[in-house]
Amino acid sequence: MTRRILAGMLLMSIVAFGPMAFASMEPMAVIQEPIDAVIVILNDPQYKNPETKAVQRSEIWKIVQPMFDFNEVSIRALARNWRQFSEAEKEAFVDVFAQFLGNTYIDKIQGEYHNEQIVYLGQTLYKDEYAEVKTKIVREAVEIPVNYRLRKKGDGQWKVYDIIVEGVSLVKNYRTQFASILKKKKPAQLIEQLNDKLEDQNRRLAGND
Amino acid sequence: MRTVNRRALVFLVVLLIGSVAVTASAMATESGSAAADDISAADESIPFDPFEEEIDDPFEEEGESLPSVADPLVGFNRAMFTFNDRVYFWVLKPVASGYRVVVPTPVRTCVKNFFFNLLGPVRFVNCLLQGKWSAAEGEFGRFTANTTVGILGLFDPAGKEPHLNPPEEDMGQTLGYYGTGNGLYIVWPLLGPSTLRDTVGAIGDWALNPFTFMQLINADDVDGLTSSTANVIIYSVRTVNDTSFRIGDYETLKNAALDPYEFLRDAYIQSRNSKIAE
Numbered sequence: 491m492t493r494r495i496l497a498g499m500l501l502m503s504i505v506a507f508g509p510m511a512f513a514s515m516e517p518m519a520v521i522q523e524p525i526d527a528v529i530v531i532l533n534d535p536q537y538k539n540p541e542t543k544a545v546q547r548s549e550i551w552k553i554v555q556p557m558f559d560f561n562e563v564s565i566r567a568l569a570r571n572w573r574q575f576s577e578a579e580k581e582a583f584v585d586v587f588a589q590f591l592g593n594t595y596i597d598k599i600q601g602e603y604h605n606e607q608i609v610y611l612g613q614t615l616y617k618d619e620y621a622e623v624k625t626k627i628v629r630e631a632v633e634i635p636v637n638y639r640l641r642k643k644g645d646g647q648w649k650v651y652d653i654i655v656e657g658v659s660l661v662k663n664y665r666t667q668f669a670s671i672l673k674k675k676k677p678a679q680l681i682e683q684l685n686d687k688l689e690d691q692n693r694r695l696a697g698n699d
Numbered sequence: 700m701r702t703v704n705r706r707a708l709v710f711l712v713v714l715l716i717g718s719v720a721v722t723a724s725a726m727a728t729e730s731g732s733a734a735a736d737d738i739s740a741a742d743e744s745i746p747f748d749p750f751e752e753e754i755d756d757p758f759e760e761e762g763e764s765l766p767s768v769a770d771p772l773v774g775f776n777r778a779m780f781t782f783n784d785r786v787y788f789w790v791l792k793p794v795a796s797g798y799r800v801v802v803p804t805p806v807r808t809c810v811k812n813f814f815f816n817l818l819g820p821v822r823f824v825n826c827l828l829q830g831k832w833s834a835a836e837g838e839f840g841r842f843t844a845n846t847t848v849g850i851l852g853l854f855d856p857a858g859k860e861p862h863l864n865p866p867e868e869d870m871g872q873t874l875g876y877y878g879t880g881n882g883l884y885i886v887w888p889l890l891g892p893s894t895l896r897d898t899v900g901a902i903g904d905w906a907l908n909p910f911t912f913m914q915l916i917n918a919d920d921v922d923g924l925t926s927s928t929a930n931v932i933i934y935s936v937r938t939v940n941d942t943s944f945r946i947g948d949y950e951t952l953k954n955a956a957l958d959p960y961e962f963l964r965d966a967y968i969q970s971r972n973s974k975i976a977e
Contacts, residue, residue, distance in 0.1 A: 497832045502940075559816040631808040632944045657973030658966045666767055667957045678713060691954070 517621035517640045518613045520648045526551045526610055533560035533604045540585070543600065547695070550596050559649035562641060566651060567664040568672075575677045586684045591660075593691045604629070621648060759801035767961075768894060768968050770884045778962045779886040786889065787949060802943075809853040810940045816845045816852025821907045825868035829876045834865035850965070859872075866977040870907075871900030875975035886966055892967040 528550050531537065531592050537546040564584045570693050575583060611624040619642050627634040637654040652661040770776065799807070821841035826835035840855040841864065848856045856861040867880065874896050875881075882895030905911055910929050956962035 594951065594955045597954075598947070602947045630804055630944055631811050654973075656970055658969045662969060663962060663965045664957075667961050670961060671957065687957070 493665075497689075516613070517615070517638075517648045518610060518682065520557065520624050520640065521623045521625070521638050521650070522610055524557050527553050528599070529603075529608070532599065547596055547600060550600070551592050553594065554596070555588070555648050556590070559641065559643065559651055560591075562651040563587070563650070563661060566661045568668055569665050571668060571672045571677070574672070579677045579681060582681050583684070586681060586688055590684055590688050590691070593688065595693065597691070597695060619644065688697050710843065752976060767965055768884045770964065772883060772885060774817060776884060776886040776964075777960055779888050780963070782888055782892055783886065784953075784959075785788075791939070791942055795939050798939055798944065798948055799943040807940055807943055810936070811944070812845070812849070812855045813852045814937045814940070816842060816849070816855075817909060818843075818904075819852075821870075821904050822868050824907055824912070825870055825873045828870075828873045829868060831865070831868070833862070834868065837863045839864040866974065869900055870903035871897035871914075871971065872975050873903075874900050879967065879970070884968070887907070892963060897971065923931045 499569065513519040531546060531549050531553075534546075549688065561584050564580070564587050568583070569589070570573070572580070575696060588698050597659050607628040609626050610624060613621055613623045621640045621642075623638045623640065624638050625638070627636055635654075635656055637653065638650050640648040642648050650660055654660070671683070675683075751858075752953075802810075819838055823835055823838040823842065826838055840862075841860075844857040844863065845852045845855055848854075870877075871894075879896050881897075885893050885895065885898060887893055887898070890901075910933070952962065952966070953959045
């Protein structure tokens with residue numbers, strides 16, 4: 491029922507705002523273009539050689555990074571605790587968290603891309619400032635719903651601030667973990683913990699190459 | 700005489716499950732609302748801040764932002780988490796990986812379809828219990844089509860029809876739909892994360908699954924062991940088969956986490972909440 495209403499709303503919004511939104515970049519295109527580009531890189535035979543994996547990773551990161559507003563991702567993931575962070579700590583946190591997320595997920599798609607298909611289901615706009623783009627990953631007989639939430643920045647660019655995989659919000663999930671760490675530890679210690687994890691990752695990735 | 704006794708026993712068991720369900724859901728609601736009270740109290744202690752408006756998310760459903768779930772069994776749960784983690788890496792993953800190599804994808808897909816179809820009646824009943832008539836219609840239509848045209852559910856000819864594929868319902872969601880809170884978080888050995896509410900729900904779904912159900916009605920002529928052994932075998936085959944499609948997902952989740960236990964707990968609660976909201 492709700493889905494039908496949603497579908498109706500979607501159709502209406504496409505009919506109503508479609509031609510207008512195409513002028514600037516539509517939220518769905520903001521998601522679709524980089525993802526398609528990443529899939530091209532994943533299928534590119536020149537990266538079959540394990541020695542080129544690091545190059546491939548940085549190529550993917552170059553495409554994916556601009557999709558996100560990691561500042562906003564961090565603010566939302568830290569919620570109230572953000573205010574405890576000094577300006578320098580904020581900067582350090584955003585930097586390490588972005589790298590950590592990038593590493594984790596690029597490693598995953600790089601290691602295990604088996605011709606999964608991405609189906610773009612549609613987008614919902616909210617007050618022309620927020621948007622949700624619904625997609626699903628189709629892998630053999632399994633479908634994994636992945637929704638991207640975006641916010642329009644001052645310069646009119648849509649940037650992703652949260653990803654919801656199978657109903658689980660990445661930001662909210664980290665919020666719970668960060669909140670419980672910050673109950674006992676200082677912001678600097680959280681940043682250090684993330685840095686340690688990042689170094690572990692980098693070591694492991696270097697070992698794989 | 701013996702027949703009468705067994706009927707009475709079955710009746711008693713059903714009655715017991717029913718009353719446990721009611722009591723547990725009442726308890727769950729209480730502890731759930733108590734937890735919610737704690738959190739809202741904590742929220743009030745924070746003065747109004749326009750900055751909070753900044754992080755308002757229009758897609759966030761009400762109450763969804765509650766941090767997590769009551770976890771008084773955290774010691775036991777963490778031990779069970781570690782146990783399940785080892786079972787995954789030492790047993791399930793190697794078995795499922797081998798199975799994946801040996802059994803071709805179309806066969807694995809058929810196995811997946813078969814079990815999914817087999818549990819159609821359970822989903823159907825839960826749609827009815829929640830008054831979701833069009834979803835119930837969808838489940839009924841899918842079950843009918845896949846059992847006949849799809850040869851006992853091995854194939855999924857109804858899979859392409861959106862109205863025959865409503866969101867999957869289970870009894871934990873049914874209880875949640877009527878306002879039962881999570882109660883507390885429980886990690887069961889082998890079965891994985893759950894809550895008090897979802898455990899009660901799982902017992903209800905277990906009673907509704909075709910094997911158990913037949914056993915409960917024909918209490919006289921089937922040996923008690925057959926059903927539970929069959930259930931264990933079915934559960935194992937299904938788990939291995941399902942896992943064969945998702946090898947690597949758990950590993951990513953673990954790598955992405957600062958505290959895998961908390962990560963999984965929050966992911967479980969979030970995923971259940973979003974399913975109940977559907």
